[in-house]
Amino acid sequence: MSILSVKDLTYVYSQGTPFEHTAVDKLSFEIERGDFIGIIGHTGSGKSTLVQMLNGLIKPTSGAVYLDNINIWDKPKEIRKIRFKVGLVFQYPEYQLFEETVEKDIAFGPTNIGLNEKEIKERVLQAAKFVDLNPELLVKSPFDLSGGEKRRAAIAGVIAMDPDILILDEPCAGLDPLGRDILLSQIYSYHKERGNTVLLVSHSMEDVGTVCDKVMVMNRSRLEMFDTAQRVFSQGERLQKLGLRIPQITSVIDELIDAGFPLKRGTLTVEQAVEDITEYLKREGRL
Amino acid sequence: MRDITLGQYFPADSVIHRLDPRVKILSLIAFIALVFCSFNYVSLAFTALFVLTIVLLSRVPLKMYLKSLKVIIIIVVITSLLNLFYGTGEPIWQWGIIKVTWAGIHNAIFVCVRVICLILLSSALTFTTSPTDLTDALERLMKPLTVFHIKVHEIAMMMTIALRFVPTLLEETDKIMAAQKARGADMESGNLANRIRALTPVLIPLFVSAFRRAYELAVAMECRCYQGGEGRTRMKQLHLGKRDAVCIVVGLLVIAAVVLLDIFFAAYV
Ligand SMILES: Nc1ncnc2c1ncn2[C@@H]1O[C@H](COP(=O)(O)OP(=O)(O)OP(=O)(O)O)[C@@H](O)[C@H]1O
Ligand SMILES: [Mg+2]
Numbered sequence: 001m002s003i004l005s006v007k008d009l010t011y012v013y014s015q016g017t018p019f020e021h022t023a024v025d026k027l028s029f030e031i032e033r034g035d036f037i038g039i040i041g042h043t044g045s046g047k048s049t050l051v052q053m054l055n056g057l058i059k060p061t062s063g064a065v066y067l068d069n070i071n072i073w074d075k076p077k078e079i080r081k082i083r084f085k086v087g088l089v090f091q092y093p094e095y096q097l098f099e100e101t102v103e104k105d106i107a108f109g110p111t112n113i114g115l116n117e118k119e120i121k122e123r124v125l126q127a128a129k130f131v132d133l134n135p136e137l138l139v140k141s142p143f144d145l146s147g148g149e150k151r152r153a154a155i156a157g158v159i160a161m162d163p164d165i166l167i168l169d170e171p172c173a174g175l176d177p178l179g180r181d182i183l184l185s186q187i188y189s190y191h192k193e194r195g196n197t198v199l200l201v202s203h204s205m206e207d208v209g210t211v212c213d214k215v216m217v218m219n220r221s222r223l224e225m226f227d228t229a230q231r232v233f234s235q236g237e238r239l240q241k242l243g244l245r246i247p248q249i250t251s252v253i254d255e256l257i258d259a260g261f262p263l264k265r266g267t268l269t270v271e272q273a274v275e276d277i278t279e280y281l282k283r284e285g286r287l
Numbered sequence: 288m289r290d291i292t293l294g295q296y297f298p299a300d301s302v303i304h305r306l307d308p309r310v311k312i313l314s315l316i317a318f319i320a321l322v323f324c325s326f327n328y329v330s331l332a333f334t335a336l337f338v339l340t341i342v343l344l345s346r347v348p349l350k351m352y353l354k355s356l357k358v359i360i361i362i363v364v365i366t367s368l369l370n371l372f373y374g375t376g377e378p379i380w381q382w383g384i385i386k387v388t389w390a391g392i393h394n395a396i397f398v399c400v401r402v403i404c405l406i407l408l409s410s411a412l413t414f415t416t417s418p419t420d421l422t423d424a425l426e427r428l429m430k431p432l433t434v435f436h437i438k439v440h441e442i443a444m445m446m447t448i449a450l451r452f453v454p455t456l457l458e459e460t461d462k463i464m465a466a467q468k469a470r471g472a473d474m475e476s477g478n479l480a481n482r483i484r485a486l487t488p489v490l491i492p493l494f495v496s497a498f499r500r501a502y503e504l505a506v507a508m509e510c511r512c513y514q515g516g517e518g519r520t521r522m523k524q525l526h527l528g529k530r531d532a533v534c535i536v537v538g539l540l541v542i543a544a545v546v547l548l549d550i551f552f553a554a555y556v
Contacts, residue, residue: 057465080471088469095459096466098491108488112471143495157470 001069002030003197004054004086004165008063011049015061023049025221026063031165031199036191038208038229039201041218042243047201048091050218051167054199055086067165084113087163091170093154097142102133102153105142109161127160128153130190132182148179155183159190166191167199172207180204184211209233209247209268217242234266249273297414301346302530304415308424310531314538315412321545322404330548331400337541338404347414355410356403363402370394418450427525440516448504456497463492 011024023046031037041047052058054065056072056079064071072082087109090096099105103124110120128138131152137145142153155171168187172180188211191198202208208215208229215232217225219242225232232239236246236254245251253267253276262280267273281287298304303311318338325331342352374391381387413421426443433439467488468474474485 052465055469057468080473083469083471090462090466090469093466095492095496096463096470096488098488098495108467108472109470112473161471 001033003033003068005030005066005069006054006063007066009050009053009060009065010062011046011053011058012061013049022221024053024060027223028063029216029223029226031197033197034195036188036198036211036213037200038212038215039199039218040203040205040208040215040244041224042220045218046221047218048169051088051169051199051201054165054167055088056082057088080112084109084161085163086165086167087158087161089155089158089166089168089171091173093158093171094147094150096154096157097150100141101139102142102145103138105153106138106157106160109157113161123160123162124156127156130159130193131156131186148175148183151175152183152186155187163196165197165199167201169201170203171200172202172204180207187211205233205245205247206249209250217244229268230266232266233268295351295413296417297347297351298417299346299415301344301415303341303345303411305530306415306534307525307527307531308416308420309428309525310527310534311412311416312421312424312428314534315408317538317542318408319405321542322401322408324549325401325545326549327552327554329552330545331397333548334545335400335404338407341411342407345411345415347411351414352407352410356406359402359406363399366402367395367399370398419447422447422450423521423523424525438516440519444516452497452500455500456493459496460489460493463489 005028007028009024009027010022013019013021013023025046027050039047039050049058053060056065059073064073066072067082067085072079097105099108106124106127107120110123115123124138125135128135133149133152133156137149137153142150145153151171155168159166166187171187172183175183184207187198187200200208200212212229214227215225215229216223217232217239224242225235225238233246233250236251239246246254247268249270250267253263253273254265257263257265263273263276267276278287318334322334322338325334342349371387371391371394372385374386374388374394376388376390378386378388416424422443425446426439429437429439429443464472464474472485472488474482474489477485
């Protein structure tokens with residue numbers, strides 16, 4: 001049974017005006033519990049619009065989103081409950097910080113759920129741990145943190161609601177390379193530890209290739225591909241036509257394959273590549 | 288949030304769009320005075336017709352005008368009602384302290400038509416003139432005030448910047464609201480006090496980002512050696528053309544006509 005499925009999902013901005021624009025066009029797909037899914041696509045392909053529909057922030061123009069087989073808009077009054085189950089971290093989430101202390105800000109979500117003080121405290125500490133936020137920072141004002149720390153505090157604010165599905169819209173945008181890697185591995189270990197479903201919107205093919213099991217490719221408001229990361233990234237030419245590319249390591253391996261070496265198409269991580277190449281060299285007796 | 292059309296430029300290619308913004312501003316002031324100087328039904332009808340002509344000439348969809356009227360319609364209704372019930376003279380209908388008189392009915396109609404004309408005229412100006420042109424023209428018109436040590440250029444610059452950032456701030460508000468809703472903020476239900484409290488998570492980030500933007504803008508302007516109006520030249524010079532002359536003549540004729548109508552049909556109040 002899939003945890004989240006959408007059927008003929010469509011969203012039109014400014015309907016009925018000259019500025020009408022279909023941002024998401026008849027999307028249908030199913031997401032299994034525990035998946036780690038990457039969403040990639042050219043700018044303006046509708047990724048952000050799609051994820052905002054998944055947690056009920058915007059109402060689809062037509063089509064439906066089913067969470068645990070229930071249409072989320074069946075009871076519009078209870079849409080807030082959906083938002084607790086499907087946590088969405090926006091692009092540049094640090095701009096949402098507002099409380100006096102980081103701790104209070106992270107507690108905003110759990111407080112809205114209506115948990116008691118002890119539970120809230122627990123959730124905050126746990127969330128802070130997941131994003132590796134130093135406990136000393138919790139008493140500081142969120143405006144006194146560094147950019148990367150603000151980002152992590154804001155992500156903790158959503159994780160603290162303990163959503164079944166966590167959606168992150170370009171969580172690493174604007175961070176330094178090391179900060180990106182650290183944040184990404186934290187999200188990955190969070191997913192491994194909690195076993196919950198994660199959707200990651202990203203422009204970095206390397207990031208998606210390293211952590212995601214499946215990849216969704218959006219192109220001009222439509223779903224172009226939805227398959228395992230390996231299968232999506234073995235179609236370099238097709239992705240290129242959509243203005244995307246494959247992870248660097250994948251294209252290196254592809255070149256080697258074209259040069260006659262027996263390696264695997266759609267190799268996604270450097271570790272995997274090193275392993276395969278060593279094995280090949282050993283087999284050939286060159287190592 | 289985005290539906291606020293009052294003061295939004297609508298690019299199109301019409302006679303009104305091509306007029307010199309200075310002429311447009313002065314005409315607006317003159318015509319607003321005119322609307323309030325139409326004392327009888329004949330001159331009021333004439334003025335209203337003239338306003339409608341401008342609206343049609345502007346080639347901006349009527350829907351846009353209706354939208355800007357929608358914002359203000361409640362005020363129109365309330366003032367009309369007040370006028371209706373507080374007229375002097377012989378009551379034609381009475382219920383307790385509330386009475387309706389002919390004078391009241393006339394007043395209500397006049398107020399209603401006048402306010403609508405007012406909104407249509409000012410919308411016509413803002414729809415057909417880009418904010419930069421508008422402040423540019425204002426700066427030129429207020430130039431004589433520099434004699435009194437009023438910093439006309441600085442005021443105009445502030446207005447330009449404020450106008451420029453209205454859509455940006457609206458967009459930002461949308462975004463922050465969405466982000467807080469995603470954390471379960473409840474902004475649609477509850478009583479007034481609760482709703483005001485629910486605004487804190489939106490207002491604080493909004494202020495923070497407004498200050499950040501202001502600071503960044505100031506730095507960017509200083510980096511380009513901005514130091515106020517003195518000695519500053521302009522890229523776009525305003526020139527009065529034949530079209531503007533025609534506009535001024537037509538405007539004067541209309542004013543003359545209204546004054547004449549006021550005098551000759553004074554009985555039709
Ligand atoms: N509030 C809005 N009003 C009108 N059109 C919008 C709005 N938000 C987005 N759009 C349009 O919808 C389309 C999809 O936007 P969306 O933000 O979903 O793209 P995206 O895939 O997230 O892009 P990016 O990778 O740049 O974040 C774009 O063409 C955009 O111009
Ligand atoms: Mg986006």
